Amino acid sequence: MNHHLVLRVVSKLLIPFILLFALYVQFHGDYGPGGGFQAGVLFASAFILYALIYGVDNAREVLPPKALRFLVPVGLIIYALTGFASIVMGGNYLDYDVLAHDPQHGQHLGILVIEFGVGTTVAAVMVTIFYAYAGRTRDVDDEDW
Amino acid sequence: MTGAGMITIVDIALLTMLCFTAIAIMVLRHLFAVAALTGAFSLLSAGLLVALDAVDVAFTEAAVGAGISTVLMLGTLALTQRREHRPPRFSLTALLVVIATGGALIYATSDMPAYGDPNAPALKHVVPFYIEGSQNDIGVPNIVTSILASYRGYDTLGEVAVIFTAGIGVMFLLGLRREDEDDEGATRRGPGRPPDAPKPGGTKS
Numbered sequence: 001m002n003h004h005l006v007l008r009v010v011s012k013l014l015i016p017f018i019l020l021f022a023l024y025v026q027f028h029g030d031y032g033p034g035g036g037f038q039a040g041v042l043f044a045s046a047f048i049l050y051a052l053i054y055g056v057d058n059a060r061e062v063l064p065p066k067a068l069r070f071l072v073p074v075g076l077i078i079y080a081l082t083g084f085a086s087i088v089m090g091g092n093y094l095d096y097d098v099l100a101h102d103p104q105h106g107q108h109l110g111i112l113v114i115e116f117g118v119g120t121t122v123a124a125v126m127v128t129i130f131y132a133y134a135g136r137t138r139d140v141d142d143e144d145w
Numbered sequence: 146m147t148g149a150g151m152i153t154i155v156d157i158a159l160l161t162m163l164c165f166t167a168i169a170i171m172v173l174r175h176l177f178a179v180a181a182l183t184g185a186f187s188l189l190s191a192g193l194l195v196a197l198d199a200v201d202v203a204f205t206e207a208a209v210g211a212g213i214s215t216v217l218m219l220g221t222l223a224l225t226q227r228r229e230h231r232p233p234r235f236s237l238t239a240l241l242v243v244i245a246t247g248g249a250l251i252y253a254t255s256d257m258p259a260y261g262d263p264n265a266p267a268l269k270h271v272v273p274f275y276i277e278g279s280q281n282d283i284g285v286p287n288i289v290t291s292i293l294a295s296y297r298g299y300d301t302l303g304e305v306a307v308i309f310t311a312g313i314g315v316m317f318l319l320g321l322r323r324e325d326e327d328d329e330g331a332t333r334r335g336p337g338r339p340p341d342a343p344k345p346g347g348t349k350s
Contacts, residue, residue: 025204030285033200035293037304041208048216069316076309079302094298104284111285111294118305125312126213132319133220 004053011053018046026119030108036115040122048130056134068128075121079114086110155196163189174229176222184215201289 025032026039051059083094091098096110166186173179187210194203258265275292283291293301 030287030290032287033204033289035201035290038201038204038208041205041213045208045212045216048213052216072309072312072316076305079305083298083302094295094302096295096298103282107283107285107291107295111283111290114294114298114301115290118301121305121309121312125308128312129315130213130216130220132315133217133224136224136319 007053011049015046015050018042018049022046022119022123026115027112029115030111036118037122039115040119040124041126043119043123044126044130047127051130051134056131060131060135063127065128065131068124068131071120071124072128073121075117075119075124078117078120082110082113082117152196156193159189159193159196163193176227176229177219179229180215180218180222183218184211187211187214201287 022039022042025034025042026036029035029039047059047063050062082096082099086095086098087093089098094110094114096107097103099106099109163186166182166189170179170182170186173182187206191203191207191211194200194206258267262268275296276288278296279285279288279291283295285291285295
């Protein structure tokens with residue numbers, strides 16, 4: 001899409017704000033709408049937008065599939081390990097009360113960590129699926145649509 | 146005009162547009178337009194969910210339904226054909242099945258509790274416990290988050306595992322193929338390589 005000047009300029013302007021908004025949704029999920037799932041999808045959509053405008057090959061250099069292969073399980077592991085951490089600290093599995101001195105602080109900490117895990121896995125899986133689909137063809141000419 | 150009246154108008158407008166979008170999706174043969182309309186359908190559903198005060202669900206619908214699914218559908222289209230060739234035939238059986246199912250669903254809604262009824266069975270079981278406990282036990286203002294992440298932490302762990310499994314499944318089925326071939330320094334489908342040559346560094350699977 002080399003000749004789409006407007007699209008390229010506008011997406012370049014938008015992508016940082018999409019990423020920032022994703023982080024806001026991620027870490028503000030306890031107070032406003034949103035959470036790990038939505039943030040992960042938003043974060044992935046920034047990369048997908050980049051890939052749509054600048055081509056999948058450039059996107060692969062920004063976010064290499066090797067990194068994705070690493071990130072997909074890491075989010076789930078973060079979530080599961082939070083559960084084991086609460087067992088080690090004397091509670092039940094995924095009982096965040098024991099993670100800090102104050103049960104409420106423990107809950108806040110636990111929710112923040114597991115939401116981060118959710119966001120990581122969701123974002124990585126979404127980009128992975130996109131790469132898997134989009135990476136199988138060369139870029140389609142505008143006329144072919 | 147009262148707030149409830151406004152909401153009714155918004156609901157009617159959104160539902161009308163949903164109907165027209167659905168009809169257009171059925172009628173159109175150009176799959177590129179159909180994929181774009183499916184995204185519009187999701188966006189309209191997200192609007193309806195906002196009108197129902199379910200912002201978290203609306204958020205997900207807008208991001209996943211309107212955003213990612215549309216992109217994936219377009220990605221699939223790039224791999225297949227852009228036009229639906231065979232026009233669907235009219236089938237009386239299918240029409241009867243659809244009418245019967247729709248009629249049964251509409252009949253069933255008469256047994257549903259009224260919208261926002263606090264005595265609805267679904268709100269009687271554990272919901273009061275969550276609503277009362279969320280502020281003191283968890284201290285998180287967004288009850289949806291406290292249910293999702295803490296009270297129902299096991300379920301959410303399962304959901305993340307499902308997404309993880311989906312990602313792994315796609316990786317196995319479709320693979321991140323081009324990157325692997327780039328590693329090998331070969332072009333796509335490697336036409337220069339003899340067919341019986343051993344795969345260099347074939348560590349996958």
